[in-house]
Amino acid sequence: DTAVSQTPKYLVTQMGNDKSIKCEQNLGHDTMYWYKQDSKKFLKIMFSYNNKELIINETVPNRFSPKSPDKAHLNLHINSLELGDSAVYFCASSHKDREQYFGPGTRLTVT
Amino acid sequence: AQSVSQHNHHVILSEAASLELGCNYSYGGTVNLFWYVQYPGQHLQLLLKYFSGDPLVKGIKGFEAEFIKSKFSFNLRKPSVQWSDTAEYFCAVNARGGGADGLTFGKGTHLIIQP
Numbered sequence: 001d002t003a004v005s006q007t008p009k010y011l012v013t014q015m016g017n018d019k020s021i022k023c024e025q026n027l028g029h030d031t032m033y034w035y036k037q038d039s040k041k042f043l044k045i046m047f048s049y050n051n052k053e054l055i056i057n058e059t060v061p062n063r064f065s066p067k068s069p070d071k072a073h074l075n076l077h078i079n080s081l082e083l084g085d086s087a088v089y090f091c092a093s094s095h096k097d098r099e100q101y102f103g104p105g106t107r108l109t110v111t
Numbered sequence: 112a113q114s115v116s117q118h119n120h121h122v123i124l125s126e127a128a129s130l131e132l133g134c135n136y137s138y139g140g141t142v143n144l145f146w147y148v149q150y151p152g153q154h155l156q157l158l159l160k161y162f163s164g165d166p167l168v169k170g171i172k173g174f175e176a177e178f179i180k181s182k183f184s185f186n187l188r189k190p191s192v193q194w195s196d197t198a199e200y201f202c203a204v205n206a207r208g209g210g211a212d213g214l215t216f217g218k219g220t221h222l223i224i225q226p
Contacts, residue, residue: 033213033214035213035214040218041149041199041218041219041221042216042218042219043155043201043214043216043219044216045213045214045215046213047213048212048213055212055213057213090154090155092155097143097205097206097207097208097212098143098160098162099145099157099160100145100157100214101157102147102154102155102156103154104153104154105154
């Protein structure tokens, strides 16, 4: 009955690899998001997406790309991983600008 | 663009003490306001939210927050904290009616409750 789920929970990979993180929500929300939480716990929006628009935080490298096969899913693809990409990535969803519900997070470690 | 400032980065209290965590935001328009809590190793959970109406909002686990528009503030309070309140607390805002707009978070307050 998990509202927002992410897989995998942990991801360890080497520099230069390409990886994906999956996110699914069963809340019927129209908007989904990806956030990055760094080692100091600071949370920063990466992408916002509904069926009409994709909003990209201008500071996000173009190695990161969201893919939405349908309204319930927003996957995160990362190309050419770098050491600085190590962080916890959270998916979230909401109905328009209302409260957001977060997934359990994916801890990415790039070696 | 919005910005959020949380004044206290680390707070240590004893059980039963009263808590107030400060949050100020900067934005030229109307905002929605949120407090989230992150227990160690867990995801973010919504504590409370303000969209409109009564500026004093009550959330889960005995928390409340007051929106003071003139001060651009949304401080979090709890009359008597418990050891289980040890966590990271985040204030967040988004633009009301902003569509697919993400939350802007403060840098968080690490709260430690000593038994």
